[in-house]
Amino acid sequence: MAFAGKSIPRFDETDELDKIDDYNNPADESYWETLAGDPFNQLRARRKERELRGTLGDNRRPGDLNIERIKKYEPTPELLGTDIGSYLPAAIDYVRESSTFERAAGRTQYGDLAQLFALTVVGYCLNELAVPEKTWPSIPERQQLVRAIVYGLDATTLGGAWPWILAPYVSFKMRKRGKVTRSATPFIGDIMRFIRDPKPFRDSLRACLDELPEADVVLLGHSLGGVIAIDHIVNDLHAKVRGVVTMGSQSGLLHEFGVIAVGDARVFDTIPWLNIYHGRDYLSYLAAPVFSDGMIEDYRIDDWQPFPNSHSSYLRVDQDSMWKKVGELVHKAVP
Numbered sequence: 001m002a003f004a005g006k007s008i009p010r011f012d013e014t015d016e017l018d019k020i021d022d023y024n025n026p027a028d029e030s031y032w033e034t035l036a037g038d039p040f041n042q043l044r045a046r047r048k049e050r051e052l053r054g055t056l057g058d059n060r061r062p063g064d065l066n067i068e069r070i071k072k073y074e075p076t077p078e079l080l081g082t083d084i085g086s087y088l089p090a091a092i093d094y095v096r097e098s099s100t101f102e103r104a105a106g107r108t109q110y111g112d113l114a115q116l117f118a119l120t121v122v123g124y125c126l127n128e129l130a131v132p133e134k135t136w137p138s139i140p141e142r143q144q145l146v147r148a149i150v151y152g153l154d155a156t157t158l159g160g161a162w163p164w165i166l167a168p169y170v171s172f173k174m175r176k177r178g179k180v181t182r183s184a185t186p187f188i189g190d191i192m193r194f195i196r197d198p199k200p201f202r203d204s205l206r207a208c209l210d211e212l213p214e215a216d217v218v219l220l221g222h223s224l225g226g227v228i229a230i231d232h233i234v235n236d237l238h239a240k241v242r243g244v245v246t247m248g249s250q251s252g253l254l255h256e257f258g259v260i261a262v263g264d265a266r267v268f269d270t271i272p273w274l275n276i277y278h279g280r281d282y283l284s285y286l287a288a289p290v291f292s293d294g295m296i297e298d299y300r301i302d303d304w305q306p307f308p309n310s311h312s313s314y315l316r317v318d319q320d321s322m323w324k325k326v327g328e329l330v331h332k333a334v335p
Helices: 029-037 041-048 062-071 088-096 099-105 110-129 139-152 177-196 199-211 224-235 251-257 265-269 309-315 320-333
Strands: 217-222 241-247 273-278 296-301
Touching: 029 041, 029 110, 029 139, 041 099, 041 110, 062 088, 062 099, 062 110, 088 110, 099 110, 110 139, 177 224, 199 224, 217 224, 217 320, 224 241, 224 251, 224 265, 224 273, 241 320, 273 309, 273 320, 296 320
Parallel strands: 217 241, 241 273, 273 296
Antiparallel strands: none
16 A cells, blocks of 8 residues: 555554454453344353352242342333334344343342343343344444343442453454455445546536536535545646545545546645544545645544444434534635
8 A cells, every 4th residue: 555554543553463452341342243243242241150059938039039130120201202112122032032141040140130130121222223224223322221120120330440351352343254345335336436447526516516506515415425526626626625624535535546547636625525434434534644734634524333334423403423524624724
C-alpha cells in the first residue's frame, strides 16, 4: 500500500495479534459479540464450581430455590417495549428451561445467578437481532437491559466492575462469516463497477449539478456516493461545489491502492472535506493521512452497532454530534 496502511483506522494498533481488543471488557463491542455468539458461555463456566451445600426441607437444595425464583420472573411492560422486547419471552423461557441453567443454579449464589441469567437472555436476544435489517441497542442500553432484568429478579444490583466470567472466546464474526460476506457484497460490487467504468457515475453527478438552481453546493455521499463525490472534486470539479461530506467511504483506501485517479489532491486547500467513519464499519476508511494537508478532517462515530449494521449507522437521525459536525462543515464551506 502506498501509504503503509494509513487509510485504515487503527491500522498500527490492530496489525499485530497482541494488540487486538480485550474480549473480557464489557465496555467493548467485542465482549457483546462474544456473548451474542454463544449466550450460554458464562453459565456454562459455572459447571466447574462446587454445588451449593445444605437443604431447605423436603430434600430441596439451594439450587432448587434459585430455579423456582427465576421461573416466576416475568418481564415488565417497559422491557417488552424495548428493542429486544419481541424476543424476550422466548429467550427467557429458552434459558431457564435449559439444562445449562439448571446445572449453574445449583452452583451459584442467587445474586450471581440472576446476573448470569440476565446476561444470557440479553445475549440470546442480540443473537436474534444480528441480521443486516436490524440494529443492536447501544452498549449503555444493553447494560441497562441487563440491570432491569436483575432488578426484576430482586437480586443484587450491578455496580462497579462487573464480575462476569467468560468461557474461551469463539469469534461471533467468524460464526456469521457467510451472513457478513453476503451483507457486504452489494457495497463491494458497487465499488467494483465504479472502478471498472467511472464515466457513467461522473456524468450523472455533473448533470445533476448542472440542473441545480443553487449556486453553492456541498456534496454529501455515503459509501460509493462518497467515492464518486471525491473522484469528482479531484478530477472534474464543478464550479458550484464548495465542500464535501463523506460517510463510510472507501476513498482513502482506493487512493492508497492507486486504483482511484487523483488529478489535483491540493484542491482540498480550498474545498473543506469532512470524512466520517465508524469504528465498527469495515467499509469506512481515513482520508486525511493519504490525500493532502488541506482542509480534510476525519471524524469517528461509534454507536456500537456491529458490522454490517454499522455501515448504515451514519444515516440515523439521532447521531446528534455527527450532524452537528456536518452543519459546521456546511457553514465553513458556504459562510
